[in-house]
Amino acid sequence: MTEAVEYDVVVLGGGPAGENLVDRARAAGLSTALVESELIGGECSYWACVPSKALLRPALARADARRVPGLAAAVQGPLDREAVFAHRDYWTGDWKDDGQVDWLDSVGAHVYRGHGRLYGVRKVAVGSPEGEHHVLAARHAVVVATGSRAVVPDLPGITGARPWTSREATSARYVPPRLLIVGGSVVAAEMATAWQALGSRVTMLVRGGGLLPRMEPFAGELVAETLREAGAVVRTGVSVEAVVRDGATGPVTVVLEGGETLEGDELLIATGRSPRTEDIGLETVGLKPGDWIEVDDSLRSTTHDWLYAIGDVNHRALLTHQVKYQARIAGAAIAARAAGTPAVEGVRWGAHTATADTEAVPQVVFTDPEAAAVGPTLAAAERAGHRVRAVDYDLSKVSGAGLYADGYRGHARMLVDLDRGVLLGATFVGPGAAELLHAATVAVTGEVPVERLWHAVPSFPTISEVWLRLLETYRDGS
Structure with a gap:
């Protein structure tokens, strides 16, 4: 049997979740190995967020330009397809991960290329494309960060x-x-x-x-x-x-x-998406292959104190910014537990506890127009038993929106928790609406009282002036 190589932390999966976990573990002085069967950087870098936004940006920029007087006539022609594809290819590194590997080398992580599977308690077996076999043993934690894949329904043909x-x-x-x-x-x-x-x-x-x-x-x-x-x-x-x-x-x-x-x-x-857990050895530790992995708020398995699952595989929030957040939380928790810090076992102990991936999840959809939201919808909030009021405003009536584009169409909604007097969620749809979202995320996450939001004065003339109009609508009860 191959002799095991020991590390403090072994990470199974080299996408954004795995990379960020490695960064946090190495910053805490923990020796770390990362196992990846495809490209370091994962789905986001090569087949999701990055290439999709590279394809979308020219489309959205042209759509915006066509709504601007003095510019619209100049942008009526078709997109330069080859230039768009070249832009996309540049941002994916032509589907090569040399830069990602160099970064991992620079932080002192050990990279194992090949298919990794759990091999019992605190162990991962790796089979490389060249036929080599390695067994990695983790002193403190094995972290599953294998992501998800697209679901293809079983239709005839x-x-x-x-x-x-x-x-x-x-x-x-x-x-x-x-x-x-x-x-x-x-x-x-x-x-x-x-x-x-x-x-x-x-x-x-x-x-x-x-x-x-x-x-x-x-x-x-x-x-x-x-x-x-x-x-x-x-x-x-x-x-x-x-x-x-x-x-x-x-x-x-x-x-x-x-x-x-x-x-x-x-x-x-x-x-839809399904977890990439069907062939990673979950059965060797009593878990069901193909299932999502249930975790607590430190991203540790609810059944194994050495096993963590971050990113899509735990099904908390399938968004790149949220999986990076989870990686930071899990990295801090692993480091604290490795150092014997007892406070990490607290229910909501600061940097070691994830809440933003369940309570205030921001998301932008880069369509024309952009759609951006944080927190629950009105229907979801009411189903959860919250006493809320939806406050709506037509974004086209904001001066900054009219200056942004002729014929601007958009809508804004904020949800006010009537019992606590704070924002529970917000949704914006319209050209440029994505840039409104982080202010809403801060207000929701920080539980800023609505009364205090009156004193966060939006600059004129920007689309952010909608915040003032929403607050006026809330005050007037209309």
């Missing part, structure tokens, strides 16, 4: 149809003339925005009643309206029953419930 998932949608090197998208959540809406702008004729097939179902209904409604104006077809309340592909490179046909068929050149499935 789906395997032979070779559908796109988020990976293919963000890395494709040609523009399909007709793109069918199944789904209505963030990936579906963002990719519809990007590929419609690049020249595809997009058709969205949404089983539910609208886009962006985890946000306030008005956000998805405005995004759908703008997509339709751009030429996309958005159909809600429809269900795909089967898929057929004509040969190796021919068109793909989807069969809807009721027998209607639609044809496209590519099919993107964007219907």
Whole structure:
């Protein structure tokens, strides 16, 4: 049997969660090994956040410019597809992770390339592509940070149809003339925005009643309206029953419930994510392969005191900024426990306890228009038993919005917890609305009394003036 190599911490997965955990562990003086079977940097760097935003930025900039007098006539032409793809490729490092590896080397982490699996208590076995085998033993913690993957439903014909998932949608090197998208959540809406702008004729097939179902209904409604104006077809309340592909490179046909068929050149499935835990040895420690890993607020397993799970695998918040936050929390908790600091066992002990990934989760959807939200929706808050008041304001009535773009359309909502007199959540949708979100996140996380928010005076003329209008609406009871 291969002799085990010992480290203080072994991290399984080299995406943003794993990288940030390594950084925190090394800063605390703990020896650390990281195991990764693909590219260091993970899904976000190569197939999700970074390439998708690189594709979306030209689309959104052009949309904004077309609403500005004196500039609109100059930007009516098509996007330079090759330049957009080159911009995307630059930001993904052409799908090479040399820079990420160099950084890990600079902080003194040991990188093991290959497939890693739990190998019993505090051990990880690694099989490299070259056939080498290593066993790593952790003195203090094994951290699972293997992320998630796109779910492809088991539809008749789906395997032979070779559908796109988020990976293919963000890395494709040609523009399909007709793109069918199944789904209505963030990936579906963002990719519809990007590929419609690049020249595809997009058709969205949404089983539910609208886009962006985890946000306030008005956000998805405005995004759908703008997509339709751009030429996309958005159909809600429809269900795909089967898929057929004509040969190796021919068109793909989807069969809807009721027998209607639609044809496209590519099919993107964007219907959810599942944890990448089906083949990482969970069964060797009594956990079920393929499941999400349940953790406490220090991101430690609820069943094993040496096992941590950060990022998508714990299902708390599948967002890159939140998984980095979790990595910082878990790193601090591991370091404190390794040093024998008893205060880390407190229920809510400062830097060692995660709360922002459950109580005040901010998210931006980079569609046209942008949609941004923190905290629960009105419906979710009421289901949770909060006594809340929704305060709404038409963003187009704010001076800064009118100066930002002609014909500006947008909406803002803040939720006031009537028992505590603080903000519980906020949602903004409109061009440039993403930049409103962090102020809301600070107010929600800091539980700033509404009375104090009156003294946070927004600059004129900015879209942030909506904060004053929301507070006036709340005061006036309208």
